[in-house]
Amino acid sequence: MARIGIIGSAGRMGKALVEAIAAADEDLAGGIDKGGDALALARSSDVLIDFSSPHALEANLDAAVGAGVPILVGTTGLEERHHFLCDEAAEQIAVLQTGNTSLGVNMLAHLVREAASRLGEDWDIEIVETHHRMKVDAPSGTALLLGEAAAEGRMIDLARHSERGRDGITGARGHGTIGFASLRGGSVAGDHTVHFLADNERIALSHLAENRAIFARGAVRAAQWLIGRAAGRYRMPEVLGL
Numbered sequence: 001m002a003r004i005g006i007i008g009s010a011g012r013m014g015k016a017l018v019e020a021i022a023a024a025d026e027d028l029a030g031g032i033d034k035g036g037d038a039l040a041l042a043r044s045s046d047v048l049i050d051f052s053s054p055h056a057l058e059a060n061l062d063a064a065v066g067a068g069v070p071i072l073v074g075t076t077g078l079e080e081r082h083h084f085l086c087d088e089a090a091e092q093i094a095v096l097q098t099g100n101t102s103l104g105v106n107m108l109a110h111l112v113r114e115a116a117s118r119l120g121e122d123w124d125i126e127i128v129e130t131h132h133r134m135k136v137d138a139p140s141g142t143a144l145l146l147g148e149a150a151a152e153g154r155m156i157d158l159a160r161h162s163e164r165g166r167d168g169i170t171g172a173r174g175h176g177t178i179g180f181a182s183l184r185g186g187s188v189a190g191d192h193t194v195h196f197l198a199d200n201e202r203i204a205l206s207h208l209a210e211n212r213a214i215f216a217r218g219a220v221r222a223a224q225w226l227i228g229r230a231a232g233r234y235r236m237p238e239v240l241g242l
């Protein structure tokens with residue numbers, strides 16, 4: 001049995017993970033929240049799963065490196081410097097960072113990449129996400145993951161072709177850009193739709209999460225897969241065989 005340590009264990013995802021670890025017949029090494037000792041947790045774990053806060057990322061990566069255990073980072077709201085920190089840690093341990101651990105969203109990303117590569121630039125791409133009222137970051141990590149997939153399909157740089165947070169007299173939509181819109185309310189676990197819009201026709205590719213069990217199940221699967229892996233950055237499609 002693998003010993004899995006959870007960072008953010010009292011949170012919404014932390015609770016779902018406790019159930020998923022039991023369902024997978026693995027061992028819960030322990031869990032911490034704000035103020036917890038990540039290094040002590042890492043030393044008693046075979047792998048760490050982090051669904052907490054971007055503020056905690058540096059300490060969590062240091063703990064994983066210190067104990068020499070792999071880490072799955074599911075936390076979203078990450079900035080460029082957080083991705084550099086993941087790269088640095090991945091020189092010494094296996095690191096998998098992803099905005100979404102579910103099979104369905106990773107399959108959707110594959111479809112979006114394919115559609116974006118086949119449809120010309122006269123098909124505008126807009127990504128709409130809806131989440132529960134407690135979510136603190138926008139756009140969601142998943143929306144950005146889907147945006148990256150679309151940008152890869154188009155062979156463009158997402159950072160230089162994004163339209164985010166439109167408000168006021170924005171001017172016409174930039175040709176060839178990828179737009180993002182975020183809705184917040186209720187208890188929605190996570191809905192994402194990638195719209196492809198051309199003159200007189202539209203395609204909408206969607207994923208609707210009915211609960212957090214899908215994220216927790218994927219996270220445990222990734223954690224199991226990470227144990228014993230060489231140092232490096234890994235991605236969910238490798239875990240899921242997509």
Ligand SMILES: NC(=O)C1=CN([C@@H]2O[C@H](COP(=O)(O)OP(=O)(O)OC[C@H]3O[C@@H](n4cnc5c(N)ncnc54)[C@H](OP(=O)(O)O)[C@@H]3O)[C@@H](O)[C@H]2O)C=CC1
Pocket residue numbers: 007008009010011012013014032033034035036051052053055056073074075076077098099100101102141215
């Ligand atoms: N990749 C994916 O598939 C998914 C990613 N997420 C992401 O996971 C993250 C957590 O989501 P959710 O569970 O809903 O959020 P919650 O707010 O419910 O839980 C976050 C938990 O992290 C803890 N925490 C906060 N700061 C620290 C810290 N410095 N060190 C250790 N623990 C800390 C909190 O503890 P305290 O209350 O003490 O502050 C809390 O228990 C978000 O970024 C979310 O977007 C969510 C679902 C799926």
Ligand SMILES: O=C(O)C1=N[C@H](C(=O)O)C[C@H](O)C1
Pocket residue numbers: 076077099100131135136139140141142143189190191
């Ligand atoms: O905060 C959430 O709840 C979720 N966060 C992730 C994201 O930002 O995409 C994944 C999922 O959609 C739920």
